[in-house]
Amino acid sequence: MKQAPALSLARPAALSDADEAALTDLYVRGTPANTLRAYERDLIYITAWADAAFEKPLSWPEAEAVALRFILDHARDLSDANPQDPARATAETLIAAGLRKTLACPAPSTLDRRIASWRAFHRMKNIDSPFDAPLVKQARAKARRAAARPPAPKSARPITREVLEALLEACGPSLRGLRDRALLMTGWASGGRRRSEIVGLRREDVDLAPFDAEGLIWLNMLETKTTMQGKTPRLVLKGRAARTLVAWIDAAEITEGPLFRAISKADRPLPRGLSPDAVYQIIKRRLLLAGLPEDYATPHGLRSGFLTQAALDGAPIQAAMRLSLHRSVAQAQKYYDDVEITENPATDLLG
Known part of the structure; x- marks a missing residue:
């Protein structure tokens, strides 16, 4: 051929x-x-x-x-x-x-x-x-x-907070476990990043200046699927996610280059960054270690899980979209619509 x-x-x-x-x-x-x-x-x-x-x-x-x-x-x-x-x-x-x-x-x-x-x-x-x-x-x-057919979900299930906690617990104390925790928390808490966006992050994109005083980190992403190069708003990372990312950067002694890197068999960081497929393999491995089927969720579950959890917690969709960077309210609304009506915070307005 x-x-x-x-x-x-x-x-x-x-x-x-x-x-x-x-x-x-x-x-x-x-x-x-x-x-x-x-x-x-x-x-x-x-x-x-x-x-x-x-x-x-x-x-x-x-x-x-x-x-x-x-x-x-x-x-x-x-x-x-x-x-x-x-x-x-x-x-x-x-x-x-x-x-x-x-x-x-x-x-x-x-x-x-x-x-x-x-x-x-x-x-x-x-x-x-x-x-x-x-x-x-x-x-x-x-x-x-x-050939019209119902749209197939990109992830079997959203990685909501409960599922994410199970994955984090399954990461263990090694450097590889620390990297995976930092990767999962960064991808989820910064708005549900796509796997290409996660592995595309570089140390130069992470602003640690306000961490000591305010406990937050700014992520300066170059571009995403929905934003032009140089036009991506800064994204914030705070709380546990920020602390875990700082711990990974310090432990791996990353001063420049890819933020999330391959780990050797001796549990040492390597210079090369991860591929998008590596995110899939990390999630699959952590799902199994957490006692869940390896096909329970895919990397897109981080994105759908963030928006689903935002809906469950009653966060306004516009606030969630400022982090997820969805351009279309209708597209983001699909995740809000998937929330079971009995779990919708609006059903508790009378107490």
């Missing part, structure tokens, strides 16, 4: 080589890291699909027929399709390459994201996208409606 081509911008006649390179660099620097990673994954998938379906590389601009075929190939369950069906044969090639899991119809959100990436590549090259053609747009809308 051919390797995905490097994405480069089409050069208008007036641009020099230097200007083209500068423009490409501007796109990269002006796009969040998570989005760039998603673009890369989608480009690999789309390129592999075109190779399997047509035995040809992508074209710029792409033909409407190719865009329509992409939608049709991903708009139905291919499990019962004839083995000679071209769409099934293409899907089996992608499965063999590890780029697709099953022959089942992908989630509409997955198809939408890949199409959005494909359209973004066209915009970067300053050319029209075939997905804007009337027939292709209509097919995409019909595919989304035909």
Whole structure:
């Protein structure tokens, strides 16, 4: 299977080589890291699909027929399709390459994201996208409606305060345990941070100046999924969470670089930072040690748990959103709506 081509911008006649390179660099620097990673994954998938379906590389601009075929190939369950069906044969090639899991119809959100990436590549090259053609747009809308399904939760259960306490208790006295406690408490108490945001923190992002006098820490995050680079509000950490993070920084003697780091078998901190997957492994391990199933919750449970606990404690949603950095009240409201009505603080207004 051919390797995905490097994405480069089409050069208008007036641009020099230097200007083209500068423009490409501007796109990269002006796009969040998570989005760039998603673009890369989608480009690999789309390129592999075109190779399997047509035995040809992508074209710029792409033909409407190719865009329509992409939608049709991903708009139905291919499990019962004839083995000679071209769409099934293409899907089996992608499965063999590890780029697709099953022959089942992908989630509409997955198809939408890949199409959005494909359209973004066209915009970067300053050319029209075939997905804007009337027939292709209509097919995409019909595919989304035909495959509609209830949204799957990102975490089986929210990590509420009670669950978090169980995980913290399971961390133990070692340096690894201290790191895990600091990571979990920082991720939860600072507003329910995403795992990429947790591992992206650096020592330079942590302002300890007010800790001795006020018992709080300021986190100066560079960017999040919902905020632009350099536009992220400062987040506060206080109480036990702040004390635990300071204890980790002191014990690991971290003066610069990644805040949360790998730990050696000898229980010593290593220079390299953790990957997002490491957060998943830490939560899974601590769940098991706490006597809970390893699939009880995922890293997103820190985020959903923070908002769920805020609802349980009667915190105004606007106050919770100042830490979670949700842009949409409707999105944050979902966590508040999930709280059992009998546990809603508003039911106790009369005492």
